[in-house]
Amino acid sequence: MTTALPEKKRAASAQQLNRLNELSEQERSRFLDLSLDMLAVANFDGHLLRFNRTWQSTLGFTSDELQRIPFIDRVHPDDLSRTKKAMLALSSGQDLIGLENRYFCQDKSYKWLLWTAIPFTNENIMYLWARDITEIKRSEEVLAYARDQATEASGLKAEALADANDQATEASRVKAEALADANDQATEASRVKAVALADANDQATDVSRVKAEALAYANDQATEASRVKAEALAYANDQATEASRVKAEALAYANDQATEASRVKAEALAYANDQATEASRVKAEALAYANDQATEVARMKAEALAYARDQAREASRIKSEFLANMSHEIRTPMNGIIGMTELLRGTELNPEQREYARIVQESGDALLSIINEILDFSKLEAGKLDLEVVEFSPLSVVESVTALLGSRAKEKGLTLHAFVESTVSRLFRGDPGRLRQILINLVGNAIKFTPQGSVTLRVTSDTPHDSFANLRFEVSDTGIGLSAPQIQRLFQPFAQADGSTTRKYGGTGLGLSISKRLVDLMGGEIGVQAEEGSGSTFWCTLPLECLSLEADREVRTIFHGLRGLVVGEDDAAGRPIHHYLSSWIVRCMSASTGEEAIRLLREAEQSKDPYHFAIVDLIMPDMDGLTLARAIQADPAIGDTKLILTSPLQHNEDRENALNAGFAACLLKPPKQSQLLDCLGTALKGRAEDATFADSPSARPSGNQNSGSTSLKDKLILVAEDNAVNQLVALAQLKRLGIQPHMAANGIEALNLASKHAYALILMDCQMPDMDGLQATRAIRETELRLKRHVPIIAMTANAIDGDREKCLDAGMDDYLSKPVKAEKLREMLERWLAEPAQR
Numbered sequence: 001m002t003t004a005l006p007e008k009k010r011a012a013s014a015q016q017l018n019r020l021n022e023l024s025e026q027e028r029s030r031f032l033d034l035s036l037d038m039l040a041v042a043n044f045d046g047h048l049l050r051f052n053r054t055w056q057s058t059l060g061f062t063s064d065e066l067q068r069i070p071f072i073d074r075v076h077p078d079d080l081s082r083t084k085k086a087m088l089a090l091s092s093g094q095d096l097i098g099l100e101n102r103y104f105c106q107d108k109s110y111k112w113l114l115w116t117a118i119p120f121t122n123e124n125i126m127y128l129w130a131r132d133i134t135e136i137k138r139s140e141e142v143l144a145y146a147r148d149q150a151t152e153a154s155g156l157k158a159e160a161l162a163d164a165n166d167q168a169t170e171a172s173r174v175k176a177e178a179l180a181d182a183n184d185q186a187t188e189a190s191r192v193k194a195v196a197l198a199d200a201n202d203q204a205t206d207v208s209r210v211k212a213e214a215l216a217y218a219n220d221q222a223t224e225a226s227r228v229k230a231e232a233l234a235y236a237n238d239q240a241t242e243a244s245r246v247k248a249e250a251l252a253y254a255n256d257q258a259t260e261a262s263r264v265k266a267e268a269l270a271y272a273n274d275q276a277t278e279a280s281r282v283k284a285e286a287l288a289y290a291n292d293q294a295t296e297v298a299r300m301k302a303e304a305l306a307y308a309r310d311q312a313r314e315a316s317r318i319k320s321e322f323l324a325n326m327s328h329e330i331r332t333p334m335n336g337i338i339g340m341t342e343l344l345r346g347t348e349l350n351p352e353q354r355e356y357a358r359i360v361q362e363s364g365d366a367l368l369s370i371i372n373e374i375l376d377f378s379k380l381e382a383g384k385l386d387l388e389v390v391e392f393s394p395l396s397v398v399e400s401v402t403a404l405l406g407s408r409a410k411e412k413g414l415t416l417h418a419f420v421e422s423t424v425s426r427l428f429r430g431d432p433g434r435l436r437q438i439l440i441n442l443v444g445n446a447i448k449f450t451p452q453g454s455v456t457l458r459v460t461s462d463t464p465h466d467s468f469a470n471l472r473f474e475v476s477d478t479g480i481g482l483s484a485p486q487i488q489r490l491f492q493p494f495a496q497a498d499g500s501t502t503r504k505y506g507g508t509g510l511g512l513s514i515s516k517r518l519v520d521l522m523g524g525e526i527g528v529q530a531e532e533g534s535g536s537t538f539w540c541t542l543p544l545e546c547l548s549l550e551a552d553r554e555v556r557t558i559f560h561g562l563r564g565l566v567v568g569e570d571d572a573a574g575r576p577i578h579h580y581l582s583s584w585i586v587r588c589m590s591a592s593t594g595e596e597a598i599r600l601l602r603e604a605e606q607s608k609d610p611y612h613f614a615i616v617d618l619i620m621p622d623m624d625g626l627t628l629a630r631a632i633q634a635d636p637a638i639g640d641t642k643l644i645l646t647s648p649l650q651h652n653e654d655r656e657n658a659l660n661a662g663f664a665a666c667l668l669k670p671p672k673q674s675q676l677l678d679c680l681g682t683a684l685k686g687r688a689e690d691a692t693f694a695d696s697p698s699a700r701p702s703g704n705q706n707s708g709s710t711s712l713k714d715k716l717i718l719v720a721e722d723n724a725v726n727q728l729v730a731l732a733q734l735k736r737l738g739i740q741p742h743m744a745a746n747g748i749e750a751l752n753l754a755s756k757h758a759y760a761l762i763l764m765d766c767q768m769p770d771m772d773g774l775q776a777t778r779a780i781r782e783t784e785l786r787l788k789r790h791v792p793i794i795a796m797t798a799n800a801i802d803g804d805r806e807k808c809l810d811a812g813m814d815d816y817l818s819k820p821v822k823a824e825k826l827r828e829m830l831e832r833w834l835a836e837p838a839q840r
Contacts, residue, residue, distance in 0.1 A: 038113070038130035044091045046070030049125065058132050060106030076102035076110055090119045090126055100133070112137040142269065149258075149265050156257045167242060185224065330371055332723055335819035338364040339729030342823055346736070368820065387521055391547060392432035394459055394471060395420050399672045401439045402457065409447050415454040416447070419576045420673055422583025424461040425469065429545040434518050439473060441511040442538045446477035450535075453478030469546045476537040482530035490528060491516040515540070559680065560585045563609065567597040567628065568617025568646070577615060577646075580673050594620055594628040601638040611641055613683055615667070618647035626661040633662040642683040646671060712830055713738030715760045720750035720776065721796070722768040726819070730763065730796070733823045737830065747771025747779075754780050759791050761833055764813065766797040766804075773797065774811040781812040792833040796821060 032039050032052040040051035047070050048055075055066055059074075075083045079101035086099050096117040102110040116129040341361040349357060402418040409416040439457065446455040458474045482490070491512050519526040519540050530536030564586050566577055581588040589611075591597035597614065604610050614632070618625040625645055633639050645663040647654065658666050664683035667675055717734065719741045721727045727743055734741050742757065744750035746768045754762065762780075766773040777793050784790055795808040795816045805816045817829055 336725035450479030613642040747776030
């Protein structure tokens, strides 16, 4: 117990000390708040850290406003320079005494403040004293004005005094003259008296009489002199009295002038105060009116903006809804047309029927292309078309375009070439889908407007800078060309070079407009160089991020040091081969005939620098490629040369003939860089059995074959589709894949069937009566949560505008197919989702 008492006392003492500190802090705050001066602690950035209440009562600002804004920001502009110099001196450790400046208050007026400050630079603070001297300043202004008026009155008074002095001086002069005259008279009297006395002395006889007369006369003269002197003195006194009067009047006038000046000053001050009061009232009324007007304008502007925004949103909503409905309504029958035509072409048809079916399918594809262009244009107009940024290969994009449009070019008897220069890196980041769309449009137009000759797609690149490079795509043709007026209309929506109703070439006129807008979105440029009748070259440049500089160097070193021979005509197909081989650092030579090729091969063998491979054209002037191959194989000296055949043919028997003649690989004309790379690798590794015709139909699986390891046969699938024609299309397409599906005409039927059967997959239409596909999907997912299972649901819908895919995925669907659905796309989708999880 005794040891615990000191600890309690120490705790009590600590509490008392804390309490005293709190009381001391409160007393200090109370003491500071009693001060009529403005006291504060601030940092050198001008922010108040602590201040008394006098700041608020003097300036009218709240505590938050005083702390939020640096106090130097409220200094009058005319005093800001002096204040900043004082702050600079404070920051260097100098004390500040007697700085006067004007400080703006909350009511927009200003007050004069007298500042004193002591800095503590080590703590980055300063102590401030500020006193409101506004009234003193105003009194000084009044006193200065009164002083000016008094100075003016003093000047007037001095002038009056000077005039009075002049009058007094004149009076003194007159008085002096009078006195001098009196003295002269007295002197004359004395002289006469003296003469008289002398005469009296001389005339002793008559002295009494003469003396009496003289005395009488002297008395008379003295009397006269006294009178004159008295008159002079009286005149002088009158003059002095007049001067005093003038002086008094001058002083009175000066006083009156000073009094009048004071009265005028008082009236001027009163008038100025009245004018200031009136100006303040007018200003207040003007500010109030301006605020009212600004508030009204702001309100009207806000209402107008809100109305315009609502109208724009409504217009956008109506447009989006119209596009969605039109897309769905058009794609639904198009799915039936294209799907049924595709199925029809897979049946037994005579040549005439097959041609008719082909025309129907191509027409359907053309109509779908037009629909897609209109939808793309609408999305661009609405600003709703987004670009994706993924890794892609420009070479793959270019080759996919030539593969897609190659058959169209061959039907017109045109040669389609694709050439990607070696300076173009293998991988970039961008939107390959939109790039493909641009190139398909440019190459498609070139094919459309070229009656004969060739179309060439060329890709070049500048040197990458900071991992970015400008890719340039050029599409040149030998077609009809363009005139200057036609070029001016090219990239306008719905405009064509030939706008007449009898124009030979059809189309919507949207393709180039869409391409230009896509190029603009990607930050690039697009243009054309053409002359009428001399073909044209359309080009576009795109700035893209380059990803594969190291990979490019690796590709160039794969075949480094090899020697190759290109045999055949030096045509547009042979030049890219030379370029690709040279870019891979292959020593490349050319031979235009078979005989020249054999000679060059033998000479190289004799010089101990043999050719490692030869790329031989099938068609040559002296002998064909197969004959040349047999001749080379028959010569032991050059028989080991690996041979690659280039040919426009696409039949299996041609491939078999080439392999039998000794070719290690076969390459279609016009050649693609990736195919050349694969064929060259195959030939040099001796894998002749792996050689294939790239893009050959025989190399691709047919519609009724299942590629990969996924078996689709006997899979239980549900199709939810309300349109009868589309039901038939889906049923026929699935039957060809070995699937006998269940059919549901709406979402309710789909939900009931899904609850009764364990489906491997569900193909779900979105727009259906009673319950749409989105509602049905949500209901199925809720049921699966209880059953702890998950069935893949694929949207198969005609809704194909921006946002439709996201809506489907948000509803719980796993993937998305837009109508019209091609059989190949349907098969790929089923294989993807019906594969084993480890294979996905």
